[in-house]
Amino acid sequence: xxxxxVERVRVALAASRAADGGFGPVPGAPSEPEASxxxxxxxxxxxxxxxxxxxxAADGGFxxxxDDAATxxxxxxxGNGSAVDRALDYLLAHRAEVLAxxxxxxAVWGWAPHTYGWVDxxxxxxxxxRRLRPSATSAIEDGLVVLSDRECAGGGWNYGNASxxxxxxxxxxxxSAMAMIALHGRTEAIAARGRAWLDAHWSDELGGLSLACxxxxxxxxxxxxxxxxxxxxxxxxxxxxxxxxxxxAWATIGLGDGIDDVRVTP
Amino acid sequence: MSRRTFLVRAGEVGAGAGALMLxxxxxxRRTYNPWDPSYxxxxxxxxxxxxKSANYDGDLExxxxxxxxxxxxxxKGKRVLLKPNMVEYxxxxxxxxxxxxVAATVLAVRRLxxxxxxxxxxxxxxxxxxxxxxxxxxxxxxxxxxxxxxDLNTAPVRLVGLHTAYTNLGVLWLPEPVVSADVIxxxxxxKTHHWAGVTLSLKNLFGCVxxxxxxxxxxxxxxxxxxxxxIDVAAAVRPHYAIVDGIVGMEGNGPIQGTAKAxxxxxxxxxxxxxxxxxxxxxGFNPERIGYLAEAARFLGEGHWDRIDHRGEDPExxxxxxxVLPQFQSLRLT
Numbered sequence: 001x002x003x004x005x006v007e008r009v010r011v012a013l014a015a016s017r018a019a020d021g022g023f024g025p026v027p028g029a030p031s032e033p034e035a036s037x038x039x040x041x042x043x044x045x046x047x048x049x050x051x052x053x054x055x056x057a058a059d060g061g062f063x064x065x066x067d068d069a070a071t072x073x074x075x076x077x078x079g080n081g082s083a084v085d086r087a088l089d090y091l092l093a094h095r096a097e098v099l100a101x102x103x104x105x106x107a108v109w110g111w112a113p114h115t116y117g118w119v120d121x122x123x124x125x126x127x128x129x130r131r132l133r134p135s136a137t138s139a140i141e142d143g144l145v146v147l148s149d150r151e152c153a154g155g156g157w158n159y160g161n162a163s164x165x166x167x168x169x170x171x172x173x174x175x176s177a178m179a180m181i182a183l184h185g186r187t188e189a190i191a192a193r194g195r196a197w198l199d200a201h202w203s204d205e206l207g208g209l210s211l212a213c214x215x216x217x218x219x220x221x222x223x224x225x226x227x228x229x230x231x232x233x234x235x236x237x238x239x240x241x242x243x244x245x246x247x248x249a250w251a252t253i254g255l256g257d258g259i260d261d262v263r264v265t266p
Numbered sequence: 267m268s269r270r271t272f273l274v275r276a277g278e279v280g281a282g283a284g285a286l287m288l289x290x291x292x293x294x295r296r297t298y299n300p301w302d303p304s305y306x307x308x309x310x311x312x313x314x315x316x317x318k319s320a321n322y323d324g325d326l327e328x329x330x331x332x333x334x335x336x337x338x339x340x341x342k343g344k345r346v347l348l349k350p351n352m353v354e355y356x357x358x359x360x361x362x363x364x365x366x367x368v369a370a371t372v373l374a375v376r377r378l379x380x381x382x383x384x385x386x387x388x389x390x391x392x393x394x395x396x397x398x399x400x401x402x403x404x405x406x407x408x409x410x411x412x413x414x415x416x417d418l419n420t421a422p423v424r425l426v427g428l429h430t431a432y433t434n435l436g437v438l439w440l441p442e443p444v445v446s447a448d449v450i451x452x453x454x455x456x457k458t459h460h461w462a463g464v465t466l467s468l469k470n471l472f473g474c475v476x477x478x479x480x481x482x483x484x485x486x487x488x489x490x491x492x493x494x495x496x497i498d499v500a501a502a503v504r505p506h507y508a509i510v511d512g513i514v515g516m517e518g519n520g521p522i523q524g525t526a527k528a529x530x531x532x533x534x535x536x537x538x539x540x541x542x543x544x545x546x547x548x549x550g551f552n553p554e555r556i557g558y559l560a561e562a563a564r565f566l567g568e569g570h571w572d573r574i575d576h577r578g579e580d581p582e583x584x585x586x587x588x589x590v591l592p593q594f595q596s597l598r599l600t
Contacts, residue, residue: 029422065439065479066486111481115489159391159482167523174394207397242396244420
């Protein structure tokens with residue numbers, strides 16, 4: 001893979017390491033679950049994994065205030081063991097609200113308990129379950145049903161509203177890439193449509209997180225990535241990806257070996 | 267169908283019905299005043315100035331400096347945070363506070379003696395702030411001023427106890443740049459809102475709570491009650507000043523899918539409630555019918571028209587009715 005860029009991004013990511021071994025959302029910030037999980041995956045970092053084990057709540061979740069959406073990525077980062085089992089149990093037990101009027105009764109995942117389900121946290125949970133507990137077929141199917149429901153007209157996803165007050169909303173690259181990271185290797189039509197949409201539109205949104213997640217998605221899908229890497233390189237030079245740990249981690253995963261820790265093998 | 271029903275339910279906490287819901291919540295809690303009176307002094311005399319500007323191409327820096335001076339803004343020696351509306355980006359519409367105005371405000375505030383000026387926002391729909399920053403033009407506009415941008419969605423946070431109880435949140439995780447700023451200037455776009463009726467300097471403050479705690483969108487706040495959350499957030503952040511970008515606002519199905527409305531005004535205020543009151547009337551709405559605004563006027567700022575010190579242009583002369591969704595027709599002044 002691209003030596004110079006991956007090294008520059010790794011160095012930038014490492015700047016977010018806190019004294020306690022975890023990683024904060026930006027350099028100089030205290031450690032947080034999502035940042036630590038993403039850095040652990042990207043850098044194969046035992047210090048971050050140790051921090052995660054200490055930070056895990058008694059019920060298995062990984063929370064920042066009300067937000068528990070880091071739980072899926074923490075499970076992926078830890079890889080195996082009782083902490084992973086507890087995190088996956090937490091995912092299965094803590095789903096988003098389903099409204100009586102929803103077209104499907106499938107419960108997915110939101111940003112916090114007792115709120116609505118959205119694309120990004122659902123994609124993370126589906127990925128974690130597919131890779132670490134593929135026997136959770138019912139929960140995985142719930143995710144697939146709702147991701148299908150939330151697909152925008154013409155393909156792709158935004159944060160999770162295909163329309164508001166009967167007006168269609170536009171898809172965004174970042175959540176579309178997250179959905180494809182979750183769906184890579186699946187054969188359903190929704191996966192094929194999402195792949196085609198991402199292929200056609202990734203270059204419309206040349207922001208750091210969008211490019212980093214597109215890179216990961218396309219590597220998992222086996223699609224060409226050279227132009228994505230070039231665009232990511234240019235954006236890194238322009239903005240440093242805003243020093244955002246999560247973005248830098250996804251970029252590092254996309255550029256390096258960490259991709260194998262988010263890959264679902266058939 | 268499912269999304270519509272959910273959003274209609276969420277919309278029931280918007281304008282008209284929102285006022286009723288707020289009153290009902292007060293009665294249900296047997297708490298008529300869900301704020302700590304020892305923390306919120308009665309509204310002082312509020313200064314609001316309206317300036318005309320046909321476009322963003324003139325000497326905006328001078329216009330902003332004059333507007334801030336007119337309302338008595340004191341930024342000398344202060345660390346100032348400008349909080350524009352950058353909720354998301356769409357090339358075909360006018361969602362965000364114009365970058366030229368933000369840049370001009372950076373320069374104006376520096377000229378007025380600020381020690382430091384930072385621009386910050388936590389976009390609510392898109393997690394990729396890097397994209398919104400670049401695509402919106404704010405990145406290049408700020409580069410020309412050498413101003414720093416901080417992503418409030420990723421900045422370190424501090425847990426802050428609330429002195430209001432409109433929601434059951436009790437606390438808010440607020441970014442350090444918000445908590446530590448000496449002066450916060452809320453810089454919204456003059457827009458309608460499909461759930462709240464209008465989005466102005468108070469609603470703009472949703473961008474101060476980080477998405478990594480409250481979600482994308484900031485759904486935790488929606489589930490806590492939209493109108494109620496607007497008040498709790500505004501009462502926690504308490505911006506010192508407001509500059510409403512109404513040179514080109516948005517009407518109809520705001521805050522994202524509406525249409526551009528060239529109002530040709532900037533509204534400056536040293537009291538965000540008073541500022542929003544004036545801005546709402548410029549849009550052709552009765553601020554007393556905007557649920558969260560009427561409630562905020564009880565304790566957070568001045569909502570009585572006659573107690574606002576009106577400077578600059580006469581708001582009634584520059585008013586121009588904004589188109590609004592059918593469910594918000596009751597907000598109209600006439």
